Every structure is written in C-alpha cells, then in structure tokens.
Amino acid sequence: MRAQAQPGGRAASAPILGHEIEPTIFEMSVAGRSAYQLRTTNVPATPLAQLVPSAHLNDDVIALAEVSERDLVAHFTRLSHRQFSVDLGAYPLGSCTMKYNPKFCDAIAADPGLNSVHPGAPAELIQGWLELLVTLEEKLCLITGMSAATLQPAAGAAGELTGLLLMRAFHTANGDARTRVLIPDSAHGTNPASVTLGGYEVTTIPSNDRGLVDLEALKAALGPDVAGIMLTNPNTVGLFEEDITEIASAVHEAGGLLYYDGANLNAILGAVRPGDMGFDIVHMNLHKTFATPHGGGGPGAGPVAVSSRLADFLPGPKATRNEQGSFEWRTPARSIGRVHGWHGNAMVLARALAYIDVHGGDGLTRVAQYAVLNANWLKERLRATLPAAYDRVCMHECVLTATNLKSKYGIRGLDVAKALLEEGFHSPTVYFPLIVDEALMFEPTETESLQTLEALAQAIERIAERAVTDPESLHHAPQSTPVSRVDEARAARHLISTEDAAAR
C-alpha cells in the first residue's frame, strides 16, 4: 500500500511566527532615512527649475516611505512569510492549475540576453527574440491543432476578448452582422464579461443533469444572429463535453464560430486537440497549462490560436520567418490591430517555451494523464466524505459537494475550505461553478504525489469528523494562520484602500 500520507506536501511547518500585524512600510518610515544609491554619471546637475517651467513643477513633495535597506528587506521578507504559495505546499485550487513552476524556466527568463532587450529595438538586433516567438507560436499551434496564433494578450481574459474581436472581424468581413454569443451556464465569469466588451449579447445555455451542455437547448438557441459559442472543454465541472462533434457541426451549420476557452487545456494535452474538435479560436492560459508562475495574481499570458480562415485577422505585428530564413515583424492583411502596448508578456512566453521544450510531446502527454489520474484518485478517495457532484470519470479537476455536511451539521463548503488552511493545504475553489450547491472544486495537478494526495484526503476526513464532534470550531477556522477569518463586509462598507484613507 503506497497511498500513505507522508510528511512534506503541506505547509504546516512554515515558519510563521506569532500573530502580530506587520506594520505598513509607511508606518516604518523615519524622515531622513534612505536606501537608494545611484551611479556616478558626471552629467551636469542643472537645477530642475532651469529645465522645467514652474507651472509644471509640483510645489509639494510627494511623500513615499523613508526606510533603510535593512528595514525594506525585513518588511518584505516578513510579508512573504504571511503568504501561501505553490513552493510552500499543495495548492489544489480548482480551475487555477497551481502546479509546480520549474525554477529552470525562471532562470531562462532572468537571462539578460532576453530581459535586457528593449521592445522597440530594430528587427535585426532582436533576431533571437523573434525566432523564440515564432517557435512558440508554431508549437502552440501543434499542441492545439490550429494554424496561426497571436502571443500578445497578457492574460486569459485578454485572450477571450481578442478572440471575440476576431470573431466579429470575421463575420463583418463576410458582411454578416450577428449579435449573440452562446455561453453555457457553467462558464467562467470572464466569458460573459468578454462577450459584452466584444459588442455581443450573451445567451446562456443550461447544463443537463450530467453536467454537460444541453444539446437540444443549444440547437434551439442557434440561429442566423448567433456569432458563435464559447466553450470550456473539459468544462468547469471538470467533465469532457462528449457531444463536442455534434455541437461543432450544429454551430458551424448555423454559420457560427466555436471559441475554445483554454483554461482547462492542461487536461487534454496529447489526448485531443481543440482544432480537431472543430474549434476556430482557442485561447491558452500559459500560467496554467505551461506552469509559468502566477505571481500572486499575475502576470499571465493568453495567446490566441485560430484556424486558417481567421489567420488574416490576428493582431499585429507578428514575429514572422521571412523567405530568407531570418525574422521580421509583419502585420496580417486584415489585422484587428494591437491588443497590447508591445508584444505581450514576453518573459512569460519565454518561460512557457522552456517548459514545452523540457517536456516535449511525450512529457506534455504525461502531464495531462497524471493530472487526470490525480483528480480521479482524489475524487474516489473522498467518495464517502465529500461526494462528487457528478459521479463519472472526471478530467483534471473534480467538483465535490459539501451538501451533506451542510444539511446534517450546518458546515458549509466555505468552512471546509477554511479548515483546510489550518491543515497546511491551500483551499479548493469554493462556490464555483455556480450550478453546483456547496461546490468544492479540487485540482490537485500532476506535480503532487500520491502520498501528498493521501495526506490531503486524511486532512479532509479530519475536518468531516470535526463537523460531527465540534462543528462550532469549524465556523471559526482558521485560527493558526497569520490572520483569522476577515470581515469582508466591513472592508466593502467602509472602503480603506490606501494608507491615506486609513488616516482620514
């Protein structure tokens, strides 16, 4: 029996000392103290007043903090100790794909040969960067089964909106004014928000009792005014849309396009490609599928790949291999234009290419297989404690439900999630997707071991026991964390979003 909880997968030993608050850097400030040092330049020190007309100079000095380098280091180091991260322990936050981020990829991005390059430098001086971007585009197209891609969008949501503008440009070029985009009720909130910004109206398609798109409802909603459909596959319930080929032909017959939300692409690498399923537009979240670190909320990268009939509309300029075998910027013939100030989150793109190269085709296939294996194992392991919302083989994540704990003991999904923090694990995603009551969405990812998964399962079992023996304690969890449950209502009611608002 190898499924034995072993130490090491969780953050319960993390060196968080005490429960005192960390002062803000402004509270630490002492007038006259400083940390900065600038190089000796010997440039004439002409007084600013001679360079800038007085009408433009600020009469006030804008106060920042004044701290020593030692205090600066101590402050941000202590803040880092008040922060959970993948490097600290398992982070099964569903839909967010918090897998291990290889350090090698960070080292690649720290190379001055990449990161000291100005984005506006002439093409002949950035041949390495252009080749890197062309190579990444080619590989992303092979992985997704598409023809061409833009690497500009800075995040998944930016990719979605870019994809919708491509959809609009395609229909407009065909003289086809369409007004609606179909979205399943299980979709991420970014989908409907992006549709609105793309100038379309949302038509919501219900899910059936198997957690999949209701095919009949979908067909009934189709019509000459439908620009397309946005689908996540596997969907946000962690299930593969098995009717995908029928969905694709129905949408295409109605003249619509299929948009693939790549939030869950990590589940199907090497198994099935969006292009082969009939999708026309695909965005990828490189910070999920290709393990670029998420930075506490960003940066991400959201490249968008398309089928050949949409390639001419892609944002430009694009890195392109020319007839002589060197590289240059080219803007596609009917480009929708730039969607980023420069070329996208280039350093994230470089990390993703390094990740793809290390894994190769075989490694990426294993990534998906083991992610799916881990999610299914955890789902089965927790069957008696937290049943799955849909009792079927899942993909890379499983949506479990705490309805039993709620009806019997008054313990909600949120209580389970908070208690898990005390156990040294990050919480799953709670209350999403919206179609599942008391949803707890676990995505273990492929980089967690069987032994860590067993330890996670045992932690959840302990919480379920507490629901019986001491439910009250769960309402107050977590207590061992840097702060206990925070008063979110108070934060919204009385907004204090800066030090200066706090002082007022």
Place this chain on the structure above:
Amino acid sequence: MADYLPHTKEDLDEMLEFLGMDSLEQLFAHIPAAVRLTQGLDLEPGMSEPDVAEVFARYTSANGAQASHLTCFAGAGAYDHEVPAVVKMLSSRSEFVTAYTPYQPEVAQGVLQAIFEYQTLVSRLSGLPIANASLYDAATALVEALNMASGATGREKMVISAGVHPHWREVVRTFAQGTGHEIVEVPLKDGVTDWASVDASGAAAIVAAYPNYLGVMEDMSAAKQLSLDNDALLVLGADPVAAGVLKTAGQWGADVFVGEGQPFGTPLAFGGPYLGLFACTIEQIRRLPGRIVGETVDSNDRRAFVTTLRAREQDIRREKATSNVCTNQTLMAVTAAIQLGWLGTYGLREVATRCAQGAHFLFDEALKIEGVTAVSSQPFFREFALRLPKNASEVLRQMAGDGVLGGLALSALAGDGDRSIEGSLENVVLVTVTERRTREQIDRYVDVLRRAVR
C-alpha cells in the same frame, strides 16, 4: 524523459488499481474516438534542462540589442532604469512569485498588504484617491479608462490627443471595434495638442498624455477646460517617474490616471510583463476595473487586508461587469512597491531630476550637430524627438554598429499618417536618457550620431 512528475511506476499501478482501471488511456476513454489524437503530439521528445539551455543560448546570442552590447537611449514607455540587487531579490521571493490571486485572505496577507502599499503609492503619485491592484500595461489600462468614461457618461465619443503613445492609441482603436466607441484623434502642432481643431461635443472622455510621448510637457489646463465644457471625464496618461516632481494628474484635475509602471523595478523585458497603473476619483469607484484591496479586521479584531468591492467583478456580475479583467500584473505591482520603498521620497525625485538633466544635456549637444533639429520648440522633460538629415532607421542601424541604441525611429513607432508629427516621420528619432546614462555615454552618443548623419 525529463519532467517534474513525482509518480513512480508503483504509484501509478496502485492508483489505477484503486480506480479499477488497467491503463492511463482508460481515463480518456470517454472522449469520442473520432477526435482523439492517435499518434500523440507532433513535437520533439522532452530534453533535459541543460539541453534546453543550449537552445536558448542560441536565441540570446542572436539578440544584438541586449544591454551588454548596446547602451540604451530608447524609451517610449520602456525605460532602462536602475534595478538594485535588493529589489531583484525581494521581488523574486517564491512566496510572491508562486502564489495565486489572494482568494483566501487568511493565507495571503503578504500579497494583499503589498498591494495595499502599492495602491497607496499609486494614489499619491497620481494625486487621486483610488488606485486599483494593477492592470496589464498602460495601453490596456487606457482602454479600461475609456470604458469607465463611457459608463459614467453614457456616451461613446473619445477625444484623444495624438500626444498619447501611438501604440496605446492603436490598442484603443482595436478594442473600440467591440465597444463601438467613436475615436477622435487630435493632432499635435509643434508637439502640443491642437484641441481647438476638433469638435469635442458629446465626448465621454478627453484623453491626454503628460508629458506626451514626444516628451513635451503640455499645459493640461486646456484639456481640463475642454472636459469641463463638455461634461466629459479627463483621462491623463502620465509618466510615473516624472510624476515624482511634476504636477500630479489630480492637481491638473484629472478624473482618471493611467500610466506605465515598468520604470518601477521591472526590466525592459522585451515589452512585458509590464504594469498598468490606474487611479481615479471616488465618484468612479463602482466602475473601477480589476481588483482593489481594502483594509479590515479579522475575527480577532486584528488589522487584515482583503480584496473588496468584489460585486463589480466579472466572476460575480458576469455580462454586466465593468471589466473582464481577472488576472492582472500583481507581481509587477509588488515589485513596484519594493522599488519605490527602496527609492523613497527623495530617491524618486532624484531619479526624475537626473533623467531630465541627462536628457537636456544630450538634447543641447545633439543640436550642435549640423542638420539635426528639434521637432518641437516646447519644454520637454526626459524624452525628446529630433529630426535628422537622413532616414532615422538608417542612422539608428549605423549607431547600433557603434554600440549605441540611439532611440526609436518614429516611422516604426507611429507609422505613416500619424498626426503627432507635422510633415514626414522618416527622419525623426525619439530619444530618452535615464539616470543610468553617464556623461561619457552621452558624449559617445553625440560622436556616434555625428558620424552617422554625416
């Protein structure tokens, strides 16, 4: 076989047995056979890290524009500022780097408090009370500002100075295809926005840049008056380094401030990830794009931070959300907070001052070269445009051969027909000087330029 997967053969066997399966393939058996990949991905097999490093060494060696080869005088929103070891090391702490969005505040106080400090810094530099937790970059932040203005006024017309960075204006035009915003560009005359040349009636926003992308400090009271006359929001895109000494967006009467935060601790990085700065008045808070962190208390009455006013966001409001932004640029925001902590009150002022001193010194020296003239006669801060006697791209190519990235050719940055420059763009170069450039480097720039235009 190179990867980061922990599963041993024995683990796999036991896990499959537990699931009552014989193979990993069975996990995918419910995917319709018609669409399954039968041959696997058409990619090379995996390589070890050292082998991949060799591939990347080929890319890096082909980048002639890296700092060790070229001294950078190019700017346009991407500046070569000092990033000290302490900022690099603190901002690369893996607790910040490998965390997700702070959805569980009990274990995310580190990132949340750092964002709170960042919001305070952006608020002070912009002179506006509300700052968000960051957006992708300045260009996309400007798009969000226009969406805010449209929401606030119920109007679609955006009056934008051609002094706004050409790429930002292009991004605005791209997203207007979806929102239906009408974009009216206002040309520059001698480097200054000719507001009188357009009809601003019915505008949702008046948009200007300060200093504008050619470096010119325009009198923003003209833009403010236009916004008042038309009951529109004033949106200012401002250089956050210059903001260390110049009048703030708030002092000029702006309703919204956007800016490029790259100068605060982020390397040139080939254009990203950068940092979209965004601040606004309290009146616009319900339309604020992206996340915002607020102070509150925990159940034991200790100070704590949490993302707040969540009801605006896409995951709750869905198609009625004010913005679709979810992932932002938090790590760059945290980095900016660290860099500004390092600079402090007087460090930022000194950086801004030295940029201005270096730029003016180079400007004066460059104008002594025969045939080199200023594009604008107006006061500039740390960036300026020169008209050369030859094609700017050609001149820059020759300067690069002498180890100097001499600026950016306007023809590459703005393109034909751009209304920021009167006459041809062909011979115009945009030049900047940061606090990292020495007198010796500037003297060399002038020598190299003199030879190149001869």
